[in-house]
Amino acid sequence: MTDKIILMADNLKDFLDERREFLEQAGYTVVTTYNPTDAGRILERGGIDLAIMDIRMVNDDDPEDTSGLELARRYGPKLPVLMLTGYPTWENVKAAIGRDLQGLSPAVDFLSKEEGPGVMVQAVKLTLDQPSLKRNILAEFKAESSQAFHDALEKGNPEETTELFQKSLERTERELLKHRGEVSHQAEQYQKIATWAGLTGMAVIILGALLVFFNGLPVGPLSAAAGVLSEAVSVLFIRRASQASKEVNENYAELQETCRASQLISMCDTIKGKTRREEAKFLILTKLAELWLR
């Protein structure tokens, strides 16, 4: 059981209750609400680590209803928000995770309800748990545990601490981008093999059928067996491609949070006055450390 609290906001009670179970099974505490007003009230009160919001929180039949997006815009800067909708459109994706001139977006990710509860839970895990970043922060600070890291944070020089933290963010971003590239390439290779195996299987079956039909050759069972084998190979590689694609998506959520943190700290460079600048950076990193390393 983690001590992370998630707010789920959706006007469809049955859907909400079903998805809540998946998150609770994953060890999270879940608070639910069925309307945007209550969701806003809960977020104002604080204590929520992540919010999952529907886009149409008032009327599912109204494409103009973007009440969930409005909440994401208001509270997105304060906590990670995942948009979860049954009506994905490219305009909604842009509105949710397109970046403004400061490089920030209202939400950290956009999910369709059709993608299933597994994808939702994975996105939550990677947004909140940040395994690669945690590992790199501990390595950069030469800390063996989260507690050791917090001790180092308390005793260290703020400017040096911020620099080490930024190094961990950059290192994590590089690693995740590289891993993502490798896995994407792998998914593509598997897909190609699956396609060729599938086409070969079909061709063998058709050829066998034609040979039997026109020439009466007794190759039917052999051809059918070879065709089925080819199709089985195709299915195997389709599954592998699908697994690799899942891994790419999982990588994304972690990468987004890392990039978001980097951008937040970089934005402090616009603050005039070195002392105020360093204080702001240090404040951000301590808040992030509380979220990821407690």
Added chain:
Amino acid sequence: METKPVLIVCDQDNQSYWNMIGDEIRKKMGPVNLLLASQLTRKSLTQAPEVVVVDVSEIEALHHVIREIRQSQPSSRIIVVSSTPTWKQTREVLRLGASNLIRKSSDVDELIGELRAV
């Protein structure tokens, strides 16, 4: 007149379209450079454009372009242009690091308006 440097990265197929649009963007937004996606290298990105417009139709090539730009010019805003955007395509390019995706428009002023807005 704004003077944000703009880099356009496109396929060979739509190069003539972007040559024409590039002249209009130059008049209204400032310096514009055009680069074919097949010629994109880290060296060609040394001028640090503020905005990079990407119009590449092949998915893998598009992903490669976005990754290259993000890694060599992390502060540049990447705007992907698509004739028929889908929600999954939009999500994928934004996840890769593009700032936004806009629909390709035959109206040049509308396109420039979109570029300015983002």
